[in-house]
Amino acid sequence: MKDLSSPSRPFSPKLTEEDKTLDLTLRPKTWQDYIGQEKVKKNIQIIIQAAKKRGEPIEHLLFYGGSGLGKTTISHIIAKELDTNIRVIAGPVIEKIGDLAAILTNLNEGDVLFIDEFHRLNRLIEEFIYPALEDFKLNLILGKGPMARTMELKLPRFTLIGATTRLALLSAPLRNRFGATFQLDYYKKEDIEKIIQRSSRLLRIEIEPDAVKIITQCSRFTPRTANRLLKRVRDFAQVEGKGKITKDIAEKALKFLEIDELGLESGDRKILEVIIKKFEGGPVGLQTLSAATSEEEDTILDIYEPYLMQLGFIERTPRGRTATKLAYQHLGIKCKNSQKLL
Ligand SMILES: Nc1ncnc2c1ncn2[C@@H]1O[C@H](COP(=O)(O)OP(=O)(O)O)[C@@H](O)[C@H]1O
Ligand SMILES: [Mg+2]
Known part of the structure; x- marks a missing residue:
C-alpha cells in the first residue's frame, strides 16, 4: 500500500523529485493554459508583440513573488512565444566570472536566459552583468597584477528573465537594468x-x-x-x-494531512504557537523564531510568513513578529493580556 504520510510536506519549499515531476507534468505551455494573472499576461503579450514588430529581442524582465506562483512557468511560455531557446540556471550556480562568460557566450541571438533565485546571485558577478545587460558585452580581466589585461567580449543580444522571491534583496542598480518588473501575487x-x-x-x-x-x-x-x-x-x-x-x-x-480549513499545516501552527506561548504573542525576532521552531529562516520568510501575514495572523513590527487577535482566535487560545493585541 502506498504510504500516504510520505516525506514531503505539502508546503515545503524544497522540491522533491516527485514535486519536480508533478511540476513538469502539469506546467502550462501556452497562455491559454496559464490561468489568472491577467494583467501581467496582457502586459507581456504587448511587450512581445511590440518587440516582434520591431524585429528585436524583448527587453530584460524580472518576476517576483512567492514560491509556486508561476515564475518559471511564465518564463518558459515567453520563450515559446518568442520562438527561441531558453537557458535555465539558478543564481547561486554562477560562482565565478568564468561561469558567467561560458553561459553568455553560448547563447544565440534572441535567446532567453532564465536566472532563478536571482537575489542569490554572487555580488562580484553583479558588476559584470551590467555591461552584459546594457551593451551586450563582457569585460574580462586576464592575468593578475601589472600584467593584467582586459578583454572585451561581444555577446549576442539575449533577453534575461530573472525570478526572485525577495525583490528587496536586489540592489537598486540591478533592478534598474530590467525593462519591466512584474509581481506575481496570490491567485483568485x-x-x-x-x-x-x-x-x-x-x-x-x-x-x-x-x-x-x-x-x-x-x-x-x-x-x-x-x-x-x-x-x-x-x-x-x-x-x-x-x-x-x-x-x-x-x-x-x-x-x-493535518491541514486545516485555512490551509495551515503543522509548521504554520507551530510558528503561531511559539509566538503566542513562548513569547507571549511577540514581538519576536526572525532568528529567535527560527531557533525556537527549528525552521530555517528562509523557509519562514518565503513560505510561512507571507501567507500568515496575508491571513492577518502575524504582523511585522520593527522589533519582530507579533501574533494578532485573529491568530489567537484561530488556535482557540485565550489571550491573557488583551491590550497588547493588534
Ligand atoms: N498560472 C498558472 N496556471 C496554471 N498552473 C500554474 C500557473 N502557475 C503555476 N502553475 C503550476 O504551478 C507549478 C509551479 O509553478 P512555477 O512556475 O514552477 O512556480 P515558481 O517558479 O514561481 O516557483 C507549475 O508546474 C504549474 O503546474
Ligand atoms: Mg521556479
Whole structure:
C-alpha cells in the first residue's frame, strides 16, 4: 500500500523529485493554459508583440513573488512565444566570472536566459552583468597584477528573465537594468479552482465540484500547493475510496494531512504557537523564531510568513513578529493580556 504520510510536506519549499515531476507534468505551455494573472499576461503579450514588430529581442524582465506562483512557468511560455531557446540556471550556480562568460557566450541571438533565485546571485558577478545587460558585452580581466589585461567580449543580444522571491534583496542598480518588473501575487479563488480542474483532467482523476472548492480553500491560493494537495488527495482517494475525489474523501485526506480549513499545516501552527506561548504573542525576532521552531529562516520568510501575514495572523513590527487577535482566535487560545493585541 502506498504510504500516504510520505516525506514531503505539502508546503515545503524544497522540491522533491516527485514535486519536480508533478511540476513538469502539469506546467502550462501556452497562455491559454496559464490561468489568472491577467494583467501581467496582457502586459507581456504587448511587450512581445511590440518587440516582434520591431524585429528585436524583448527587453530584460524580472518576476517576483512567492514560491509556486508561476515564475518559471511564465518564463518558459515567453520563450515559446518568442520562438527561441531558453537557458535555465539558478543564481547561486554562477560562482565565478568564468561561469558567467561560458553561459553568455553560448547563447544565440534572441535567446532567453532564465536566472532563478536571482537575489542569490554572487555580488562580484553583479558588476559584470551590467555591461552584459546594457551593451551586450563582457569585460574580462586576464592575468593578475601589472600584467593584467582586459578583454572585451561581444555577446549576442539575449533577453534575461530573472525570478526572485525577495525583490528587496536586489540592489537598486540591478533592478534598474530590467525593462519591466512584474509581481506575481496570490491567485483568485476562481483561478485556483480552474487550475485544480485542469490538473485533475491531466492526472485523469474524477473530482466533485465540492471537492475542488475544499482543496482550493487549503491551497494558500498558490498553484503549486493546489497541485500538490490534489495529488495527495488523489492518492488518498485511490487507497481509501473508489478512485473518485468526493467531498468526503477530500475532507478526510486534508484532515489526515493535518491541514486545516485555512490551509495551515503543522509548521504554520507551530510558528503561531511559539509566538503566542513562548513569547507571549511577540514581538519576536526572525532568528529567535527560527531557533525556537527549528525552521530555517528562509523557509519562514518565503513560505510561512507571507501567507500568515496575508491571513492577518502575524504582523511585522520593527522589533519582530507579533501574533494578532485573529491568530489567537484561530488556535482557540485565550489571550491573557488583551491590550497588547493588534
Ligand atoms: N498560472 C498558472 N496556471 C496554471 N498552473 C500554474 C500557473 N502557475 C503555476 N502553475 C503550476 O504551478 C507549478 C509551479 O509553478 P512555477 O512556475 O514552477 O512556480 P515558481 O517558479 O514561481 O516557483 C507549475 O508546474 C504549474 O503546474
Ligand atoms: Mg521556479
